[in-house]
Amino acid sequence: MTTRRTHIIGAGIAGLSAALAVTAEGGEAIIYEAAPQPGGRCRTLRKEDGFTHDNGTHVLFTANGYTLDLLKAIGARDRWFEPEPKGLTLYDGPTGETRRVGLSPWSWLLPSRRPRGLTLPDLGRILRLVFTSRNCPVASIIGKGPIMDNLIEPLTVAVLNTPTSQASSQRLACALRQFIRPGAGRLLVARNGLSQDLIEPAVATLQARGAAVLTGQRLRMLLTSQERVIGLALTDRTVMLGPDDRVILALPPYEVERLLPALPVPKTFEPILNVHFRMAGLSTPRFLGFTGTLAQWALIRPDHVSVTVSAADHVVDQNASNAAARIWREIVPALRSLGLDASVDRQPETRVVKEKRATIRQAAETLPQPPLRPLANLALAGDWIGSLPATIESAVMAGEHAASILRHARCARPPLSRERSLKTEDAA
Ligand SMILES: Cc1cc2nc3c(=O)[nH]c(=O)nc-3n(C[C@H](O)[C@H](O)[C@H](O)COP(=O)(O)OP(=O)(O)OC[C@H]3O[C@@H](n4cnc5c(N)ncnc54)[C@H](O)[C@@H]3O)c2cc1C
Numbered sequence: 315m316t317t318r319r320t321h322i323i324g325a326g327i328a329g330l331s332a333a334l335a336v337t338a339e340g341g342e343a344i345i346y347e348a349a350p351q352p353g354g355r356c357r358t359l360r361k362e363d364g365f366t367h368d369n370g371t372h373v374l375f376t377a378n379g380y381t382l383d384l385l386k387a388i389g390a391r392d393r394w395f396e397p398e399p400k401g402l403t404l405y406d407g408p409t410g411e412t413r414r415v416g417l418s419p420w421s422w423l424l425p426s427r428r429p430r431g432l433t434l435p436d437l438g439r440i441l442r443l444v445f446t447s448r449n450c451p452v453a454s455i456i457g458k459g460p461i462m463d464n465l466i467e468p469l470t471v472a473v474l475n476t477p478t479s480q481a482s483s484q485r486l487a488c489a490l491r492q493f494i495r496p497g498a499g500r501l502l503v504a505r506n507g508l509s510q511d512l513i514e515p516a517v518a519t520l521q522a523r524g525a526a527v528l529t530g531q532r533l534r535m536l537l538t539s540q541e542r543v544i545g546l547a548l549t550d551r552t553v554m555l556g557p558d559d560r561v562i563l564a565l566p567p568y569e570v571e572r573l574l575p576a577l578p579v580p581k582t583f584e585p586i587l588n589v590h591f592r593m594a595g596l597s598t599p600r601f602l603g604f605t606g607t608l609a610q611w612a613l614i615r616p617d618h619v620s621v622t623v624s625a626a627d628h629v630v631d632q633n634a635s636n637a638a639a640r641i642w643r644e645i646v647p648a649l650r651s652l653g654l655d656a657s658v659d660r661q662p663e664t665r666v667v668k669e670k671r672a673t674i675r676q677a678a679e680t681l682p683q684p685p686l687r688p689l690a691n692l693a694l695a696g697d698w699i700g701s702l703p704a705t706i707e708s709a710v711m712a713g714e715h716a717a718s719i720l721r722h723a724r725c726a727r728p729p730l731s732r733e734r735s736l737k738t739e740d741a742a
Pocket of ligand 1 (some may be wrong): 709
């Protein structure tokens with residue numbers, strides 16, 4: 315009997331999720347990762363000077379059922395906690411006012427949790443957005459006004475990493491419909507960091523199931539014959555596949571395009587700017603939102619404060635020190651209001667992380683999507699697959715889906731074109 319092995323390329327969330335799905339059923343998986351560490355866009359940066367922080371703050375919501383199930387499977391659910399159980403504190407830069415806002419619309423029944431400036435017509439527009447069948451820019455449904463500045467703009471940019479003037483109403487609506495369920499809009503962050511609370515437990519679970527995660531192994535080329543992958547040309551070796559072996563490419567779209575140039579993939583991306591300040595913070599992390607400032611979100615950890623600027627096209631190519639200095643000035647009053655020792659004249663040690671292709675641009679247009687099984691024994695995964703917001707949740711779903719497609723496919727035969735289009739719709 316020949317062994318059937320699944321070769322997974324990319325140890326980001328999608329690749330790890332695919333490997334967990336394969337091994338959960340007793341399958342054999344091996345992951346090849348180009349970088350020196352797993353995690354992809356979701357990782358902790360450990361520097362020799364001891365200043366350790368995530369590449370950028372990642373939040374989950376209790377609506378992210380696939381991710382929460384994955385966290386349970388790797389024994390890490392309790393490592394993700396809710397820093398703001400009483401609602402999100404939004405700090406308005408220009409006025410210095412703070413306000414708690416509930417993320418779930420049900421919490422708006424309490425006046426103290428309502429977004430500032432929310433009116434009855436606004437509620438109508440929000441409902442129209444949530445149940446929209448049109449794919450148009452979010453701004454064209456919500457219009458201008460306080461509710462755009464105080465709720466919709468920060469939410470859209472956080473979820474879709476795309477400005478409201480372009481962001482897809484349908485993709486945002488997919489996420490908002492999830493928030494409506496009672497209890498689904500609670501925001502979670504990693505207690506210690508992304509590697510410790512997500513990536514390392516996932517890798518440990520895989521290793522306990524006998525799977526290997528090989529880092530420093532970039533897939534240079536796919537060797538194919540008769541619509542099948544027969545070999546993988548990696549950094550320092552070529553792996554020839556057995557007759558029943560399968561491959562999952564859990565890669566960003568530009569890598570899929572390099573390896574399989576005929577496939578249609580999204581080609582535009584949005585950056586995220588992350589600024590990390592090394593300072594004494596809070597023993598229990600807090601998460602603050604900002605309006606009217608370049609800074610959008612700040613996570614205050616015990617030994618540093620991480621600030622996120624999503625949809626950062628307008629700032630990512632500017633001088634990093636100037637952007638960091640501006641952000642520091644903006645957040646100091648909010649930090650002081652939490653009792654922290656922060657002063658505009660004393661900017662702490664700062665590190666700027668620019669993720670230029672943080673996610674695909676999720677604009678109100680039909681984004682190119684390849685078939686999910688473009689070769690008989692190869693499936694695609696990644697946060698950009700399907701029509702949900704490109705996030706950890708979509709990466710987890712895509713990884714599981716790719717494993718499931720290959721499990722049920724008759725890999726000896728080239729896939730039928732009809733099957734391809736059906737599978738593409740499946741992922742949406
Ligand atoms: C700063 C920032 C903040 C974010 N915030 C959030 C958030 O708050 N909530 C949320 O849900 N999502 C957030 N995201 C999005 C989230 O990080 C991604 O959706 C998710 O990590 C994507 O996982 P992936 O596995 O699809 O892709 P990736 O993480 O890109 O994984 C792909 C992997 O493949 C590897 N690779 C590439 N080419 C090759 C090759 N040829 N051979 C072998 N390996 C290769 C890469 O090194 C990488 O490890 C954020 C992203 C960024 C950058």
